[in-house]
Structures are given as C-alpha cells and as structure tokens.
Amino acid sequence: MSISADSDRQPPRGWYKRNEIAITPWLFLAPGALFFVVYVIAPIWQSFGMSLYDWNGLGDIDTNGTYVGLENYNKLFGLNGERADRNFQISLWNNLRWLVLYLLAVPLGLFIALFLNQNVRGIRLYKSLFFFPFVISQVVVGLVFSWFYLPNNGLFTIMTGWFGFEISGGVLGNPNTATYGIIAAGLWPQTAYCMILYLTGLNAVDPEQVEAARLDGAKGRKMLWHVILPQLKPATFIAFVVTIIGALRSFDLVSIMTGGGPFGSTRVLSFYVFEKSLSERGLQYGYAAAVAVVLFLIMLVFISYFLWTMYQDEKEAR
Amino acid sequence: MFPTPVQKSSPAVRISYQAFLPVALILWLLPLIAVMIFSIKPDVDFTSGNYWGWPSSFEGFTNYGLVFFESAMPRYLLNSVMITVPTVIGTVALACMTGFALGVYKFKGNLLIFFMFIAGNFVPFQILMVPVRDLTVDMGLYNTKTGLVLFHIAFQTGFATLFMRNFIRALPFALIEAARVEGVAEWRIFWYVVLPLMKPAIAAMAVLIFTFIWNDYFWAVVLTQGPESQPVTAGITSFNAQYRAAYHLMSAGSIVAALPPVLMFFLMQKHFIAGLTLGAVK
Numbered sequence: 001m002s003i004s005a006d007s008d009r010q011p012p013r014g015w016y017k018r019n020e021i022a023i024t025p026w027l028f029l030a031p032g033a034l035f036f037v038v039y040v041i042a043p044i045w046q047s048f049g050m051s052l053y054d055w056n057g058l059g060d061i062d063t064n065g066t067y068v069g070l071e072n073y074n075k076l077f078g079l080n081g082e083r084a085d086r087n088f089q090i091s092l093w094n095n096l097r098w099l100v101l102y103l104l105a106v107p108l109g110l111f112i113a114l115f116l117n118q119n120v121r122g123i124r125l126y127k128s129l130f131f132f133p134f135v136i137s138q139v140v141v142g143l144v145f146s147w148f149y150l151p152n153n154g155l156f157t158i159m160t161g162w163f164g165f166e167i168s169g170g171v172l173g174n175p176n177t178a179t180y181g182i183i184a185a186g187l188w189p190q191t192a193y194c195m196i197l198y199l200t201g202l203n204a205v206d207p208e209q210v211e212a213a214r215l216d217g218a219k220g221r222k223m224l225w226h227v228i229l230p231q232l233k234p235a236t237f238i239a240f241v242v243t244i245i246g247a248l249r250s251f252d253l254v255s256i257m258t259g260g261g262p263f264g265s266t267r268v269l270s271f272y273v274f275e276k277s278l279s280e281r282g283l284q285y286g287y288a289a290a291v292a293v294v295l296f297l298i299m300l301v302f303i304s305y306f307l308w309t310m311y312q313d314e315k316e317a318r
Numbered sequence: 319m320f321p322t323p324v325q326k327s328s329p330a331v332r333i334s335y336q337a338f339l340p341v342a343l344i345l346w347l348l349p350l351i352a353v354m355i356f357s358i359k360p361d362v363d364f365t366s367g368n369y370w371g372w373p374s375s376f377e378g379f380t381n382y383g384l385v386f387f388e389s390a391m392p393r394y395l396l397n398s399v400m401i402t403v404p405t406v407i408g409t410v411a412l413a414c415m416t417g418f419a420l421g422v423y424k425f426k427g428n429l430l431i432f433f434m435f436i437a438g439n440f441v442p443f444q445i446l447m448v449p450v451r452d453l454t455v456d457m458g459l460y461n462t463k464t465g466l467v468l469f470h471i472a473f474q475t476g477f478a479t480l481f482m483r484n485f486i487r488a489l490p491f492a493l494i495e496a497a498r499v500e501g502v503a504e505w506r507i508f509w510y511v512v513l514p515l516m517k518p519a520i521a522a523m524a525v526l527i528f529t530f531i532w533n534d535y536f537w538a539v540v541l542t543q544g545p546e547s548q549p550v551t552a553g554i555t556s557f558n559a560q561y562r563a564a565y566h567l568m569s570a571g572s573i574v575a576a577l578p579p580v581l582m583f584f585l586m587q588k589h590f591i592a593g594l595t596l597g598a599v600k
Contacts, residue, residue, distance in 0.1 A: 028508070029415070029416055029431065032413065036475055038472065039446070039450060050448065118324050120336060126339055130346055139551045139575075140554070143572055144350070144572070147369075148352070188349070197595050201598050201599060227320075235598040270442055270443070270444050291444075293445065295442045296441060296442055307433050
C-alpha cells in the first residue's frame, strides 16, 4: 500500500481519521505513562500513606498495620512529648555534609576541564581516561576506596603516616572521619561527570568573544569570571542539578564502605530508610516511610527549583 | 579558546604541560591502577603486608581463572546482561513514543506530563522502595530478572523521555508538516519520518541506560537475592563475603564487573557524552 493511494481515498473519513491529531499523542503516551504511573508516581503516594501506619511489613497494611496518624513524624522530630530520634538527626546532618562537600565536584570539575581544554597530541584520550571513574560502578569505587583507607595497610593510612597523622581505627573505622572518607570517594566519579559537562561547555564557548575580550586586555581569572563562566551557565546548572541529586541519593557507597557504621555515624537518610525497613534490624515500615517522605520533601525543594528554571526556558523557547 | 592554548605560550610552559599531563592522569586514576595491580598479585603479598608494592609474582591467570571458572561470577555477569539488555530495549522503545507525543503535538497537559516525567526521574529511590517491592512480590516477580527489568524500564523512561522529547523538538518541524499535507498517517510519520532521524538519540540513550542499569546496586538488593537473579554489582558484594580479605580475587572480580560499561563507553564515546551532556550547551 503506497502513501499516495492512501491519501487519494479521502471520504468517507472515520472518527479516528478526523480526530487523528488529537488522539495520536495519547496513544503514544499511554504505554510509557502507564509504566511510569504504576512504578513511580503511585508508589510515592503509597509511601505517604504508609508513613501514617505502624506496620512490620508482614501481610497487608490495612489488616496487620495500625493507623497512628502523625505519630511516626512525632518520633522523628521529637514532637508531642516524644524523644527525638538521634539516628535520624545523625542522618540528616550527614546528608547536609554530603550536600555541601559533594558540591566541591563542580569547581573541581571545572578546574580539570580547564586544565584539559588544550589542543595537544593525544588529548582526546586523556579526556576520556579522566572521565573513567564515572563509568565504573559505585560498588567498585567503594571497594577500592575502602582498601585505600584500610587501617595499617591502606595506602592513605601509610601516606598520612609519613606526615605523622594517625587516625585511630582507620578513616572508615573512626566515627569522626568515616563520612568524610566516603564523600571523598563519591567526589571522584562526580568530579569526572562535572568535568565532562564543562569540557562540552568550553567547546561551545564563542571564540570571537574570547578574542575580543583578549584584545581588551582581559585574561586569567578576570576572563574566566566575566567572559567564560557566563557562557558556561547551562553546564553549571546541570552540574549543580546532578550533583545535588547525587548527594541526596548517596546510598551505594555508604552501604558498601561502612554499612552505616561505625556506631551508625555514617548513616544518611536514604540508608536509614533501608535500614529501618528491609534490613534485619528494620521491619518498621511505617517509620521508614516517614523518613523517606522527609527525604522526598527535601528533594522536592530542589526539584521544584529545577522545574521552575526549565519552565522559564520553555516559555522563552515558545 | 580558553585557557590560552599552550602552543601560544613559551616552550617552557608547553613542555611542562606535556610532561605534567601523564603525571596528573596517573594520580587521578591511582585507585584504578591499584585494583589492576591487586588483581594480578598472589595471595601471599597480602598476608605478608605487601599491599601497594610490586607483585612478588604474576598471578593474573590464576586469579582471573578462579573468578571465571570457580566462582558464581559468570552467572552474575549473565544475569546482568539479561537485565540490562531488555531494559535498554524497553526504555528506548517507550521513550521514543512518549518523546514523539510530547515533542510533536500541542495539547493541553503536554508540559505537565513532561514535567511529571522529569520530576519522577529525580525522586529519591527510597520513597519508591517498599511499594515497588510489594508490587513486585504481588506480581510473583520478586527475585526474578523480569521484576527488576520492569521497574528499570519504568524508571528510566523518565530520563529517556526528557532526552527524546528535547531531541525531537530540535528536528525541523517542516518535515512533519510536509508529511501531513501529503496525508500521511500520524503513526507512519513516527515510523518513517521521525524515527530514522532519531538514530543518534537512540544510540546515546542506549549506551547511557546500559551503563546506569549495569551499575545499579540499590534495586538489585531490594528486588533480588541470590545468584539465580542478582546482577554483578550485587554479586560482587557476596563475593566479598565469600572471599573476605581476598583482595586479589575481589580486584579481579571488580575489574570483570566494570569492563562492559567501560567497553561501551570507549566504543560509543561520542554518543555517550552527547547523552550525558544534554542541555550543557544551548
């Protein structure tokens, strides 16, 4: 059946044909949207509901769980005469540490990108090798870094030993240093990601503007700040988005490197949710859901901001 | 070009730059180089405390042989492939369609649905964890590869839709209008006009999602257990439990687990980076 034969046959046009443009998008959306609603959107609401129950995860929540209203949240925040959950506070603080320190990946990535933005022989290979850490699974990254941090035999421990530092119990065995040790491991792939974003951005910097600025005597840091960075704004935005989301999502590294220890000092919210529900120590599903909701609401602040920014761009594009 | 090209600088700067490049690279990749060396070391090196020195003998074949022939590693690798490949195909198929719907048609709620996909893509996994696990158990798919694949497809569709929709947006709309004037059916426009133009986007999505899913650890732990369905990321941790402190075997296993995405990246570098840096340039 050729296309022209199809279009020659104008009347009679069926209902579908007449409404084709209005219906087609919905038909195309249906499978993807259905999947997404069932597996992503609905579970968010279910978790909100679950957080109002006391439930050990066995059987059905309606029959085996008890509705407790906001009791789980009271326990978390120490409201209504409850004692605030110390572990929750530790997790919250650690998430804040992650957020602040993880953002170092953005300037570090920019720094490496500037260093590599040259045109010498083999530079392409250098760029891809620098990107390597991002391609590797966080599980492997976590394992390798935990070997670096081994007490006595870890390379890091040996090297700090040269300068006379000694961290008792090793970096990951010491509650004061463990979280920072994990964040450092996370910074490695994240910096690589930011670097590739900036390398792509630098590639698109308008050479005429750079030359013009150079003629005006701009160079070095001044040039970077006033000419280059404004042009890198889209790359910076995405670097911030992925780094913030990555910081709040940190789970793999914590789970692999310390399992939340020592003494629960490296817990983050995402890990605490898992611990309270699916681990052997858990089985407090309602309580875990309340923690998940708090994490979700924190993320929602950022997500709303990202969406709002994207919405502004969309409006401009129209 | 910024910073100033080294070619325009003094020879001293140029030479020191060229000399410093490999040094910087080695420092940057030190953790990786360490696992590679670990993976060819004999066991005695670790018991005698020679962790970071040169291997006392080359045991590469023994270590990798053990990983490949005497551990559950090949099983886990196969599982990873059987989880990753269907996910990539499913996600790309769904996202081509949603991307087409959202990129080509103007209708009420278009932007809202688009933003729903983006927002869903950013939510913390933990808020989905228990409901998704329960759903998977209810469908009888707990501890199966299918259960994991279905979830991955659903979740990755969010990110892939964002990418596909923006890609289709950038295509010349006149092509679609011309086809419409010719009276071509809408689904044929999708199949014969838009889809062939989306090949680069499909390639980019395929490599990216391959890497993401291959490296997934969290969902593997939540939705599967044991060697019959767990992927290699989860397998390596049980490897860890089995060979506690057998650093040479752990390293060899880690390298084997990391290799497929690394190969993917090198073979499809251009697409990989195009996918990852989406929106970094306007």
